Amino acid sequence: MIEADGLTKVFQDRKRGEIRAVDQVSFRALPGQIYGLLGANGAGKTTTLRMLATILQPTEGTARVAGYDVVQEPEKVRQHVGFLSTATALYGRLTAEEMVAYFGRLHGMEEKALRARIEELFSALDMNSFRDRRCDKLSTGMKQKVSIARTLVHDPPVMIFDEPTVGLDVMTARTIVGFIRDCRARGKTVLFSTHVMSEAEKLCDTIGIIHNGTLRAEGTLAELQRRYNETDLEEIFIRVVEQPA
Amino acid sequence: MNLQNVSIVFRKELLDTLRDRRTLISSILLPILLFPLLFLGFGTLGFMIMTRIGQEKLAAGIRGAEHAPTLAARLQAHPELVTMAADEDFRAAILAKRLRAVVEFPPGFEEQLRARPDAAQSVLLYYNSSDQRSDEAADDIEETIAQFGAELVQQRVATQGLPESIGEPFRITKQNVATAERVGGNILGLLLPYFIIVLCLTGAMYPAMDVTAGEKERGTIETILASPVRRTDLVLGKFLLVFLVASVTTVLAIASFSLTATLGAGLLARVSDRFVLAISGKAAAAVFFMVLPLAVTFAAGLMAIALLARNYREAQTYLGPLLFVVILPAVASMLPGIELTPKLALVPVLNVALVAREIFVGNYPWMLIGMIFGSTCVYAALALWAAVRQFHREEVLFRS
Numbered sequence: 001m002i003e004a005d006g007l008t009k010v011f012q013d014r015k016r017g018e019i020r021a022v023d024q025v026s027f028r029a030l031p032g033q034i035y036g037l038l039g040a041n042g043a044g045k046t047t048t049l050r051m052l053a054t055i056l057q058p059t060e061g062t063a064r065v066a067g068y069d070v071v072q073e074p075e076k077v078r079q080h081v082g083f084l085s086t087a088t089a090l091y092g093r094l095t096a097e098e099m100v101a102y103f104g105r106l107h108g109m110e111e112k113a114l115r116a117r118i119e120e121l122f123s124a125l126d127m128n129s130f131r132d133r134r135c136d137k138l139s140t141g142m143k144q145k146v147s148i149a150r151t152l153v154h155d156p157p158v159m160i161f162d163e164p165t166v167g168l169d170v171m172t173a174r175t176i177v178g179f180i181r182d183c184r185a186r187g188k189t190v191l192f193s194t195h196v197m198s199e200a201e202k203l204c205d206t207i208g209i210i211h212n213g214t215l216r217a218e219g220t221l222a223e224l225q226r227r228y229n230e231t232d233l234e235e236i237f238i239r240v241v242e243q244p245a
Numbered sequence: 246m247n248l249q250n251v252s253i254v255f256r257k258e259l260l261d262t263l264r265d266r267r268t269l270i271s272s273i274l275l276p277i278l279l280f281p282l283l284f285l286g287f288g289t290l291g292f293m294i295m296t297r298i299g300q301e302k303l304a305a306g307i308r309g310a311e312h313a314p315t316l317a318a319r320l321q322a323h324p325e326l327v328t329m330a331a332d333e334d335f336r337a338a339i340l341a342k343r344l345r346a347v348v349e350f351p352p353g354f355e356e357q358l359r360a361r362p363d364a365a366q367s368v369l370l371y372y373n374s375s376d377q378r379s380d381e382a383a384d385d386i387e388e389t390i391a392q393f394g395a396e397l398v399q400q401r402v403a404t405q406g407l408p409e410s411i412g413e414p415f416r417i418t419k420q421n422v423a424t425a426e427r428v429g430g431n432i433l434g435l436l437l438p439y440f441i442i443v444l445c446l447t448g449a450m451y452p453a454m455d456v457t458a459g460e461k462e463r464g465t466i467e468t469i470l471a472s473p474v475r476r477t478d479l480v481l482g483k484f485l486l487v488f489l490v491a492s493v494t495t496v497l498a499i500a501s502f503s504l505t506a507t508l509g510a511g512l513l514a515r516v517s518d519r520f521v522l523a524i525s526g527k528a529a530a531a532v533f534f535m536v537l538p539l540a541v542t543f544a545a546g547l548m549a550i551a552l553l554a555r556n557y558r559e560a561q562t563y564l565g566p567l568l569f570v571v572i573l574p575a576v577a578s579m580l581p582g583i584e585l586t587p588k589l590a591l592v593p594v595l596n597v598a599l600v601a602r603e604i605f606v607g608n609y610p611w612m613l614i615g616m617i618f619g620s621t622c623v624y625a626a627l628a629l630w631a632a633v634r635q636f637h638r639e640e641v642l643f644r645s
Contacts, residue, residue, distance in 0.1 A: 011640075012640075050467075053471050055467060055470045055471055056639055056643075057639070075473050075475060078471060078472060078473040079473040081471070083471035085467065087464050087467045088464070088465075088467050088468040088471060089463055089464030089465050089467075089468060090465065090468070091257075091261060091463075091465055092463060093260075093261045093264040093265060094257070094260070094261065098257075098260070102253070102257050103472055105253045106250060106253055106254075106472045106473060106474045107472070107473055108249075108473070134264075150468070
């Protein structure tokens with residue numbers, strides 16, 4: 001489970017001064033469900049997700065991820081989270097297997113259990129044909145599979161995806177979407193950020209609309225449709241972001 | 246600190262570095278090849294040029310040969326000179342290197358020498374000090390004339406029945422108490438610390454950029470920060486790799502130099518038998534020991550600075566000036582007259598260069614060695630603290 005409670009992030013910029021990238025964001029994402037954070041570029045999605053993955057520290061507020069506090073127990077949080085974004089690249093000079101093994105070891109996995117897990121993942125994701133190939137020699141699709149294996153190697157109960165399909169071709173994006181659904185099916189808590197309406201409609205059990213750093217609306221797709229008397233998510237989104245904060 | 250995670254990060258970085266051609270070239274190949282190329286390549290070339298100059302006959306002009314027939318004959322017979330009459334335009338001829346030197350005897354020079362032993366005569370010698378061959382020709386002429394003068398004094402002394410010592414009341418005999426190894430050590434001490442320190446820095450430079458700015462450029466920084474490894478453990482694992490590479494570069498530089506000196510001993514013996522370029526095992530180990538905390542400083546300092554950069558190119562821009570900051574004190578150690586003092590023992594880089602110089606000539610000033618090791622360890626600790634701190638700064642890690 002993810003419980004964000006008044007998460008706030010303030011950046012200091014030399015030219016622009018104080019920037020409240022995320023302001024008092026609170027929400028709950030439950031196991032076996034996909035929570036989608038929907039927002040335009042610069043809305044505060046990435047900063048929120050980075051705080052939940054403990055890559056950034058909140059300026060105010062806190063969150064509990066898999067039962068651990070992001071401020072007090074960041075290492076514990078990271079041990080129970082799989083984080084995937086287009087910014088989480090691979091080490092080009094490592095092979096696919098070395099890459100996954102490296103992260104398995106950093107998660108404290110025993111060598112025997114790690115080997116077994118690698119075999120399981122590489123078979124499930126059909127990665128055996130390129131397991132010894134260096135990551136910088138892999139195609140985009142292969143790289144995404146390695147990234148997926150990297151996030152799953154320690155079998156985390158919480159998965160955080162930051163716009164994972166941005167810049168990917170249709171086939172690779174489908175692999176990612178299938179993988180996200182599979183995570184939900186396995187009972188994991190899934191937090192997913194996107195600015196693509198169709199993806200949010202297809203995947204999310206709960207949608208949170210974020211704009212200018214604040215969470216403006218939240219609910220299931222049906223709830224949002226009822227509340228705004230509108231069927232099209234894009235129209236709902238526009239109305240939400242245009243209403244005064 | 247989680248030592249297991251530090252070790253995991255270190256082993257991964259080591260594997261990564263061993264597959265990085267740029268690091269292998271700058272940190273492994275360069276120190277191995279530098280000294281053989283520098284000494285055997287350039288040394289052989291220099292020796293060949295010097296030998297050729299030695300064998301070459303130099304054109305020397307004589308003005309007023311009729312006033313000094315004996316001396317003119319001696320100059321004509323000189324094996325390394327080709328003499329000829331010089332006209333009024335001789336200065337231009339020297340500058341144009343048609344003549345290397347010109348000697349001018351005044352009218353009645355030798356006659357006056359014989360007739361008026363009480364009056365000193367003058368000879369004018371023209372040469373171009375910016376031309377090495379001109380210097381040599383002038384030396385040859387001067388030696389010949391000085392020899393003639395010495396013989397003249399002997400003759401005069403003998404004619405007047407005076408003892409020979411009247412012309413030379415005493416002699417100075419110089420005895421060098423330094424062994425050939427010590428003289429060689431002094432030469433080594435001037436040059437080698439500079440090379441070792443600069444190579445140690447350049448050896449650390451590429452891996453330091455690769456594990457910091459390189460991570461940002463390739464987009465792996467967020468991947469690793471999302472893993473459970475603590476940032477302090479991450480920095481230490483990366484630091485150990487950079488430190489290892491800097492240390493290996495230093496060892497290779499010393500080993501390569503020793504091997505080159507051994508292989509080039511024959512060549513050096515042909516140049517001079519007054520010095521031997523050799524590093525004892527004790528001196529090599531002592532210098533390496535003194536360079537170690539400096540390698541820590543370089544590794545951690547470079548990482549702290551390179552992490553500020555968004556990519557490789559920017560990191561190179563930041564680290565370029567640092568090379569001068571290190572080279573300047575290293576070069577200062579080569580200045581004549583500069584010696585290790587308690588004050589200089591606290592100046593980073595310069596202190597290590599100066600103590601290495603002492604060690605190469607066989608001196609071990611223990612108190613200063615302790616001060617230098619201690620102060621360099623303090624600088625190393627500060628650099629490491631700065632590197633760890635940088636990895637905790639979000640505005641540095643996610644600078645865009």
